[in-house]
Amino acid sequence: MEIEAAVFRKVLEPLSIERVEIDAPSEREVLVRTVATGVCHSDLHFVDGLGRFPLDRPYVLGHEGAGVVEAVGSAVTSVKAGDHVVACLSGFCGNCEECLSGHPNLCTGGIVTRPESAKPRLSQKGEPFRQFIGISSYAEKMLLHENSLVRIDPEIPLDRAALVGCGVLTGVGAALRSSGLKPGETVAVFGCGGVGLSIVQGARIGGARAIIGVDKFESKREMALRLGATHFVNSSEEEPVKAVRALTGGKGVDHAFEAIGDAKVCRQAIESLAIRGTATIVGVLPPDATIEFPWMAIRPECRVHDARMGGNRFRTDIPLYLDFYRQGRLDLDAMVTKRGRLSDINEAFRAMKAGEVARTVLTFE
């Protein structure tokens, strides 16, 4: 079947809207009609040539998708046609050591894509395309393994639900699952984009005493404060480590989160910690990045760790976070700062680079 998709062919070049062939679902695969997709930083990273995947074939990018199931393979048991679903790049096999020890976000089973030797899920006139992390949501339809999907309440608007598939899951989960945040502790969030603002919200839901948003764009101040930050530091005007220390009576914060993927900012997060504080690196750094800091900058018994996809068990976490949304505790409406159609994808990347948006959501109907 032919669908419309945004195709990536070359680093630093705009995506082009093209007709692409999508295969029928095999045994455990699900064909989903895409209703909405968030535009996440990882896609832009990839376009900018900072991805970790081979560039040997054209890609259909996008991984923050939500939609309605159209068809399922013969062995699919978790969803059926008509179900509303959210895709997640933490597709899990259910059999590997990580899955079985309760960390399916770190699955090593490699089930999300078809094997190289199999017919590709996406192609064009016989030329095989690569699917992005088993999802490819910048397209009218997605073909995925059933373990890359979760069924959600059909009453929840899919354009809001899509965000929980990556950015919100990563941010809220970093605060509630990965960091070990306890009620009453203090938090600084370095980087107030889609993920950083989700960390702010997660810290608020988790009962943080103070939440300091840090960003180099003044335009992020209002949004950070609206979503739960108690303070905001403009790091292009103030030295952020000093500012965070000043706001905490010199102590530093119990939890610092890095949500940009910048080695210098990681250092700032580490240097902002209080005694026994924890720095959680959420941003994706370039593969060769080195985080350097003087030993004396480390307060006693601090910890630095990285968090992957909010430590999620997305089959239960996505419905949980959507419950928070329904109850008014997680604000997804404010996170959608811009809307568009698939053809607006390149403009969405530009707006993200310029720090103009928390999230752009593209819709298909």
Ligand SMILES: [Zn+2]
């Ligand atoms: Zn993402």
Ligand SMILES: [Zn+2]
């Ligand atoms: Zn696994």
